Amino acid sequence: MIFDLTLEDEPGEDSNSSSGISSNYTNSAKTRDEEINSNPFRFTPDAIRRSHSASVVSSSGSAKDLEAAAESPTSVQKSLCLNATSALEIAISDSDDELSPATQRKLCLCASQNPKQTQEAAQRTRLDSQNHSFPYHTHQITEDYTVSSEIIGIGESGKVMACYNKKTGDKLALKVLRDGPKARREVDLHYLTNGHENVVSIVDIYENTFHDVKCLLMVCEFMEGGDLLTQFENQSSKPYTEEKVGEIIRQIGSAVMYLHDMNIAHRDIKLENILCSTTGEDCVYKLGDYGFAKRPERNVLMESPCCTPFYAPPEVLGRERYDKSCDMWSLGVAMYILLCGYPPFYSMKGLALSPGMRSRIAKGYYAFPHAEWDSVSQATKEDIRCLLRTNPSERMTIHELMNTPLVRGEDAPPTSAPLAIPGEEMDDGGVSIGIRRPSETLSFMPDDHDEEDLMHHADEVHDKIPDEIPKSVRFLRDGVKAPRLHSIQEEVGRALEMMRMGGDAVYVKQPNLAVCSNPLLAKRYKTAHMSISSVHCS
Numbered sequence: 001m002i003f004d005l006t007l008e009d010e011p012g013e014d015s016n017s018s019s020g021i022s023s024n025y026t027n028s029a030k031t032r033d034e035e036i037n038s039n040p041f042r043f044t045p046d047a048i049r050r051s052h053s054a055s056v057v058s059s060s061g062s063a064k065d066l067e068a069a070a071e072s073p074t075s076v077q078k079s080l081c082l083n084a085t086s087a088l089e090i091a092i093s094d095s096d097d098e099l100s101p102a103t104q105r106k107l108c109l110c111a112s113q114n115p116k117q118t119q120e121a122a123q124r125t126r127l128d129s130q131n132h133s134f135p136y137h138t139h140q141i142t143e144d145y146t147v148s149s150e151i152i153g154i155g156e157s158g159k160v161m162a163c164y165n166k167k168t169g170d171k172l173a174l175k176v177l178r179d180g181p182k183a184r185r186e187v188d189l190h191y192l193t194n195g196h197e198n199v200v201s202i203v204d205i206y207e208n209t210f211h212d213v214k215c216l217l218m219v220c221e222f223m224e225g226g227d228l229l230t231q232f233e234n235q236s237s238k239p240y241t242e243e244k245v246g247e248i249i250r251q252i253g254s255a256v257m258y259l260h261d262m263n264i265a266h267r268d269i270k271l272e273n274i275l276c277s278t279t280g281e282d283c284v285y286k287l288g289d290y291g292f293a294k295r296p297e298r299n300v301l302m303e304s305p306c307c308t309p310f311y312a313p314p315e316v317l318g319r320e321r322y323d324k325s326c327d328m329w330s331l332g333v334a335m336y337i338l339l340c341g342y343p344p345f346y347s348m349k350g351l352a353l354s355p356g357m358r359s360r361i362a363k364g365y366y367a368f369p370h371a372e373w374d375s376v377s378q379a380t381k382e383d384i385r386c387l388l389r390t391n392p393s394e395r396m397t398i399h400e401l402m403n404t405p406l407v408r409g410e411d412a413p414p415t416s417a418p419l420a421i422p423g424e425e426m427d428d429g430g431v432s433i434g435i436r437r438p439s440e441t442l443s444f445m446p447d448d449h450d451e452e453d454l455m456h457h458a459d460e461v462h463d464k465i466p467d468e469i470p471k472s473v474r475f476l477r478d479g480v481k482a483p484r485l486h487s488i489q490e491e492v493g494r495a496l497e498m499m500r501m502g503g504d505a506v507y508v509k510q511p512n513l514a515v516c517s518n519p520l521l522a523k524r525y526k527t528a529h530m531s532i533s534s535v536h537c538s
């Protein structure tokens with residue numbers, strides 16, 4: 001389903017429109033010029049790639065001209081909201097009441113959040129907001145904001161657009177969600193943590209209808225520096241210093257701790273969901289996109305496989321129960337990438353989630369290749385090991401992470417050539433093994449074998465110190481550029497969609513019972529209908 005959000009200049013124009021939004025596009029030239037000049041993404045190669053389907057709005061401005069243009073604002077507006085593959089249920093709310101003065105005041109409170117506000121104030125906001133869901137506006141967003149055609153980001157659930165506060169002229173980010181339980185949950189959980197200085201602030205939220213489809217329009221503070229993945233790639237994925245990574249993790253970890261203390265798991269922590277206030281040194285990092293956040297009822301562990309495979313812990317891929325420790329694994333992956341420029345787990349065949357990659361994630365097989373990791377302190381590598389533990393109950397918690405020297409900004413043990421610390425295995429191929437726990441295997445799987453192959457080889461490779469450099473590391477050694485994180489992410493996004501829709505079902509081969517004398521196999525077949533073939537996000 002595609003929605004058409006056309007834009008207006010004056011408050012209240014065409015307010016009788018049944019779509020809830022004006023049908024004329026008359027966004028002012030002044031605003032558009034400002035937009036062009038102030039948009040930090042517009043001239044970056046990445047911004048061009050991301051917004052290639054969008055165009056800068058013609059300053060001649062009439063709706064007719066614009067519609068005639070090949071890449072017209074109308075087409076951009078049409079694709080504004082949601083992608084066609086979205087399959088969420090639509091729950092029409094009965095209540096269309098205007099906001100009470102009290103909720104309006106509350107909304108203003110949210111809107112004026114100072115990014116530098118103290119934990120104490122955040123605590124107050126938290127207590128206050130715990131008792132309320134976000135006060136939704138029911139009037140048209142165009143009464144308060146000029147919605148621009150500028151795309152500032154593209155995600156799974158659609159595009160994030162720029163919009164401008166009509167009173168202040170402030171630039172903000174607009175995310176449009178199709179109304180439904182999932183969108184409500186995203187907004188409500190985001191709102192619960194809205195007061196934290198390292199969480200992207202929701203400023204306003206509207207319930208508007210486009211062509212009889214209810215949408216939630218979430219207006220958030222605009223993070224000028226864009227997302228951290230883009231920022232990282234814009235400097236050629238050059239590894240960040242430990243000091244810088246410590247600072248990023250200190251800020252994002254603070255938000256994660258806030259969530260975890262409220263028993264909320266974010267479940268989609270990745271560099272794209274870490275937003276940056278600027279591209280400069282004084283950048284404030286904030287957590288965004290609560291699309292998969294979940295707050296379990298009565299301590300029920302979360303079961304749906306919603307993390308991006310790239311960042312996904314083994315228990316998610318294994319359909320086992322998982323909880324907030326999922327976020328810790330993802331933080332470990334993010335730290336790893338920032339410190340070396342490539343991910344710990346990826347498919348050498350460019351697949352989103354190959355059997356080989358899945359297997360390496362499940363077993364915690366990754367490496368600290370010397371070239372990139374010799375300059376990283378042992379203490380930091382140990383932190384990553386603790387975050388990437390395959391057993392969630394043994395994984396480092398957010399409170400433990402926040403207490404590490406890296407995050408506290410204390411002096412870590414001196415950075416030097418690799419030391420052979422007890423229990424850490426080194427091979428002679430320039431690789432320090434990421435795992436070192438006696439209970440875990442110390443070898444790399446042959447890359448990207450299919451599942452069956454892995455089953456056959458599992459015993460052979462178990463508990464064997466690798467005598468050859470893993471292919472993924474050779475790949476880097478050979479001077480081949482590390483995989484483009486963005487291109488991998490696109491693939492991962494597609495696989496993730498499959499996983500979310502339950503398409504990643506387990507296939508049980510049907511045995512020929514007529515010739516099968518194996519009672520176990522026969523029993524497995526008879527009880528196959530009892531197994532859960534796929535798990536859906538609730």
Ligand SMILES: Nc1ncnc2c1ncn2[C@@H]1O[C@H](COP(=O)(O)OP(=O)(O)OP(=O)(O)O)[C@@H](O)[C@H]1O
Pocket residue numbers: 152153154155156157158159160173175200220221222223224226227268272273275288289291
């Ligand atoms: N407040 C903001 N300020 C600046 N850029 C933003 C903001 N919110 C989102 N973006 C940009 O838009 C992109 C997509 O946003 P977001 O992650 O919220 O969408 P999504 O559809 O939920 O994505 P996904 O589920 O794929 O992570 C971000 O990676 C970022 O580049």
